[in-house]
Amino acid sequence: MNTMSKAERDLLKEKLDQLQCHFTWGPQKETIDLDDMKYRLQDSIDLKLKYKARSCNQFAFVNSLQGHYEKAIQNLQEAEKILKENYKDAFERRSIITYGNYAWVHYHMGQLTEAQSYLDKLEIICKPLTDGPRYSAMIPEVYGEKGWSLLRSAAQYYEEAMECFEKALEEDPNNTEWIMGYATALYRLEAIPGTPEKCKSSRSMIHLRRVLELDPDESLAMVMLALKLQENKQKKEANELVERALQKSPDIPKVLRNAAKFYRLEQSVEKAIELLKKALERTPHNSVLHDQIGMCYRLQLLELYKNPLSSDRQNPEFRQKMVLLDHCKHHFGKAFEHRPRTAIKSQLDYADICLKNGENSKAGEVYSKLLELDDIRPENMQRICLQAGFFQLYKRKSDSNAVKLFQKGLKIENNSKAWKSCYEQLDKWAERKLCRDPHDSKALGVKGLLHQIDGDKSKAIEYFEEALELDPSNEEYLSALCELRLSFEEHHDL
Incomplete structure (x- = not known):
């Protein structure tokens, strides 16, 4: 342990906070699934993929978050070695993040003199590169690495990652590494309901084509572009790209995974499973591969459910159905084993399979968590609210719990399919209730909420007033009425 006064230690921490590295980039242990992240990083290191130093740097950060500081130092030594080998002329520019991570790890180890020595190195490197902070330089290499780090973390960081790649490309517009990063961020955002990118869902295609112009052998760009072309019904070019990618990179798990998705969407489920199993041999802990295999088996299962013989215990179709149910549960379970915070879809799919298998209490546990x-x-x-709401409505026969969940989903502002379904379910439920009993206060309150969301304030006020007459102490109705009346008066005062 180095000896420093409290004032010196505080000053050191102040300098560390100015750095550009994984320790200052947002995603912390509360927002990422660390065990899953470690598996993914280890896979990319073991597979000796391009940009291995990037994985070593991020691995150091994850190890540090878990208190494994010696391992973190080893990760950084490996990153430094790779950068020296791969970027002889640009080593200093590429080492800014590694040195920043070194400084932070030594600080956490209590090795304050060593931490300061890395700050000194950074000051020497950054001085000719920037007029800004003494210990960092916002150059394309820093923006690009930050973008990739955020992309690897969690979906809530994709927008920020996209902005990082935009910044990197301002100064270095023909760098395939940053164009691929920008295309990947757009590609992922385009798949998320409610994001602005979803409305312009072919922007990523422009940048994926640009990557292939600059590097015709970039097989991951080929399969990603193929999936976008498939979305746009351009099947011929899409097929050619997938075949070319598999010829060029027959063993890279990410290429195999995306190609498998393409074949699954083309209904070539057996071909998709074959590719995914091949990828799983190389990266057995890859949660996304397990999720994709689960989806393939579920397609086969749903097809089997159409066959009435699958309900007959004496029939081979029934036994096949039970095998497929087990396969689905196994793979969806593996998909969220190390990703309880981020693999939401896999958990919902697992719960759905449990319900199909009559395991209602197990499904209920998943929804509760x-x-x-x-x-x-x-x-x-x-x-989550939609699927848990259906569970309460049809399996638990609890209208009140289901309505609460649909309302919760509706109050989250996001124009997704699930939002629309929550709206429809509430509307159907309220109409059904009011047909039986026009004085059902809960159903009247729900109709008030739906009209409020639709912007029909006078109709909403009418329903909430009627609901409040029947349930005078209901604070929710009172609050909604106050808000509506105030807004209504303000509008008419204009």
Whole structure:
């Protein structure tokens, strides 16, 4: 342990906070699934993929978050060695993040003199590169690395990652590494309901084509572009790209995974499973591969459910159905084993398979755990509310719990499919209730909420007033009425 006065230690911490590295980039242990992250990083290191130093740097950060500081130092030594080998002329520019991470790890180890020595190195490197902070330089290499780090963390960081790649490309517009990063961020955002990118869902294609112009052998760009072309019904070019990518990179798990998705969407399920199993041999802990295999088996299962013989215990179709149910449960379970915070879809799919298998209490446990999560993307919470609402309505026969969940999903502002379904379910439920009993206060309150969301304030006021007459102490109705009347008066005063 180095000896420093409290004032010196505080000053050192102040300098560390100015650095550009994983320790200052947002995603912390509360927002990422560390065990899953470690598996993914280890896979990319073991596979000796391009940009291995990037994985070593991020691995150091994850190890540090778990208190494994010696391992973190080893990760950084490996990153430094790779950078020296791969970027002889640009080593200093590429080492800014590694040195920043070194400084932070030594600080956490109490090795304050060593931490200061890395700050000194950074000051020497950054001085000719920037007029800004003494210990960092916002150059394309820093923006790009930050972008990739955020992309690897969690979906709530994709927008920020996209902005990082934009900044990197301002100064270095023909760098395939940053164009690929920008295309990847757009590609992922385009898949998320409610994001502005979803409305312009072919922007990523422009940048994926640009990557292939600059590097015709970039097989991951080929399969990603193929999936976008498939979305746009351009099947011929899409097929050619997938075949070319598999010829060029027959063993890279990310290429195999995306190609498998392409074949699954083309209904070539057996081909998709074959590719995913091949990828799983190389990266057995890859949760996304397990999720994709689960989806393939579920397609086969749903097809089998159409066959009436699958309900007959004496029939081979029944036994096949039970095998497929087991396969689905196994793979969806593996998909969220190390990703309880981020693999929301896999958990919902697992719960759905449990319900198909009559395991209602197990499904209920999954929904309960998911509903306790916080700081997750709004469209994910809406999906949880919708599916848990159906569970309460049809399996638990609890209208009140179902309505609460649909309302919760509806109050999260996000124009997703799940949001629309929550709206429809509430409307159907309220209409059904009011047909039987026009004085049902809960149903009247729900109709008031739906009209409020639709912007029909006078109709909403009417329903809430009627609901309040029947349930005078209901604070929710009172609060909604006050808000509506105030807004109504302000509008008419204009």
